[in-house]
Amino acid sequence: MKDDPDSGKNQGKGLSRIQQRNRKLILDAALEVFASEGYRGATLDQIAAQAGLSKPNILYYFSGKEEIHVTLLNRLMETWLDPLRQVDPQGEPLEELLAYIHRKVRMSKQFPRESRLFANEVLQGAPRMKPHLKSGLKPLFDDTCALIQGWMDAGKLAACDPQHLIFSIWATTQHYADFDAQVKVLTGGKSAINGGEDYLDTLFRKLLTP
Amino acid sequence: MKDDPDSGKNQGKGLSRIQQRNRKLILDAALEVFASEGYRGATLDQIAAQAGLSKPNILYYFSGKEEIHVTLLNRLMETWLDPLRQVDPQGEPLEELLAYIHRKVRMSKQFPRESRLFANEVLQGAPRMKPHLKSGLKPLFDDTCALIQGWMDAGKLAACDPQHLIFSIWATTQHYADFDAQVKVLTGGKSAINGGEDYLDTLFRKLLTP
DNA sequence: TCGTGACTTTACCAAGTGGTCAAAAAAGAC
DNA sequence: GTCTTTTTTGACCACTTGGTAAAGTCACGA
Structure with missing residues (x-):
């Protein structure tokens, strides 16, 4: 029954x-x-x-189909915010941010499907995730921007726009998962993400070193 | 009849x-x-x-549906390759690359739908575009990588991996179109792309200045 | 071992999908 | 205007889609 x-x-x-x-x-x-x-x-x-x-x-x-999708999205949000939550306000600024970048790269390698699920949702205008973005991601984003701005004001990091800094970290790290099909074609199928990790370290180290 | x-x-x-x-x-x-x-x-x-x-x-x-999609993809490929084609091997290396970045940012602003169409196709594994990528984009990509490597070897640019450099340019510039929904939520709806242009100029200038 | 509740399947919708066809309506050419 | 060609439409079709109902099968505790 x-x-x-x-x-x-x-x-x-x-x-x-x-x-x-x-x-x-x-x-x-x-x-x-x-x-x-x-x-x-x-x-x-x-x-x-x-x-x-x-x-x-x-x-x-x-x-129904919707409930499966929502369940996945809810799980995803936690996985996704986690690396950002680990940034330690008490830590050494440059090393904290570079460590964050490395975590993001490794997530792209380890959870490419999750990255693409997220990308798909946002590409389509985030119809089901916008509330989550506002309530979950936005506060964390704002806090992190303020933290980074504080570090810059204190001369611990070279000055730049914290919002765009974070956008560029997300864009570059997730690129290896989301555009994998293109990356594979252009690099001849080698796993490009390892070289990417070193490259991104250099890129952001040069930007942020005071 | x-x-x-x-x-x-x-x-x-x-x-x-x-x-x-x-x-x-x-x-x-x-x-x-x-x-x-x-x-x-x-x-x-x-x-x-x-x-x-x-x-x-x-x-x-x-x-049919397929023909419409293919027509769009064919057009897109041309639009997409154009900014890269304009990079002048005879020009001043740093300024050429920064100019390329600015063109890409402006394309994201002017043709966000094209950017998202491309992103969607690649996200899904580029089932219809892979041949185009191999025949159209790949040779141009390889040539450009060689050109940049040449510039670096000549000491005109700081050394880094040209492939990952290009990936990071694509990722950061297209991010403003592809992840617009997220960017809007996090920046409060302001058109963030203008600030993004300055930020990206700084980012890549610091990376590439010898 | 047997009964009860947890799990699975078969058969089935109603709505939505890409696509067709012949007939109607507009445009042009003269 | 009128005759031909191009364009548009309404009715329709076969198939796929998300979802349901009910009957069946399985697992496990008493």
Whole structure:
């Protein structure tokens, strides 16, 4: 009789083994498909095939396409903000920022699908993520800009616009995940991201060294 | 009897006034829709509505969704390569590259939809554009890398990896078009691209000044 | 082992999709 | 004006899409 996986004796986070496994399968498949096709372009059939489950079975675990997407986006937001949160106001300014850049590069390498999911969402005008951006990212962004500005005012960093600095860090680091298809064509398929890490260190070190 | 717009007394490029107007309407509408929804996400109905024409009328001018997309991509490739082609091997190295960066920034401002169309295509693995990338972009990319390497070897520019240099120029300049939704949220809707132009000039000037 | 609830599948919609076709309506040419 | 060609439209089609209903199968505790 119970056909809602959230009810029964396992409530809240206490999912059965099968539920844990299948929700993971579905979200992983959906990440793949949404990241490469965008929200509208992705189909439940693709996700089902990728997950190795039937379409109605997918809809047993999630109420619909939208809910899967939203779930992915919510998870993503946390993963995405994390490297920025780790910037330590007490640390050595230049090294903190360069460490942040290295974290971002490594995230691009380790989570390219997440990066592309995010890129797809923002490209389309961030219809489902704009509230998250305003409530989650914006405050952190503002704080970090103020922190960097403080460091610059104190002469610990060369002066430049903190907002554009952060934009350029995001742009350059995520480029290796988001434009991977182009990077592969132009570099002959070698994993370019390693050379990229050194290059970006030089680029931002030269910019920021007082 | 003639129902092929390419036949009749107007052949080749000699399109009637109506044909010119409507093909332009359609391509402009399609650019808008493809850029924000991706290929699969875009529908002929959306394009038709955006163009102010009926769906069968769209298919009178183009044989199908695919042909519209391919036409846009072909046009795009030319627009896209142009700023890079203008780099003058005889010019002053630093100023040539900075001028290139300024052209790219201005293109992001002037043709954001084209930038997003390109981003969408590459994000999805460049399924329709990979041949173009290999035949059109790759040779130009290689030549430019060699040119820059030559400049560096001659001591006209500080040394760095030319491939990653170009990637970082593309990433930072196109970011303002592709991630506009995010940039707007974080800067409070001000047109951030103007400040971006100055910032990027500083960034790459510091990197490349010998 | 058997019953109960958790899980899965088969069969099925209704709406939306890219695309066709023949007929109607405009444009031109004379 | 009238005759021909170009352009536009309304009706339609086959297929895909997100989603549902109900019947089936499985796992596990009593």
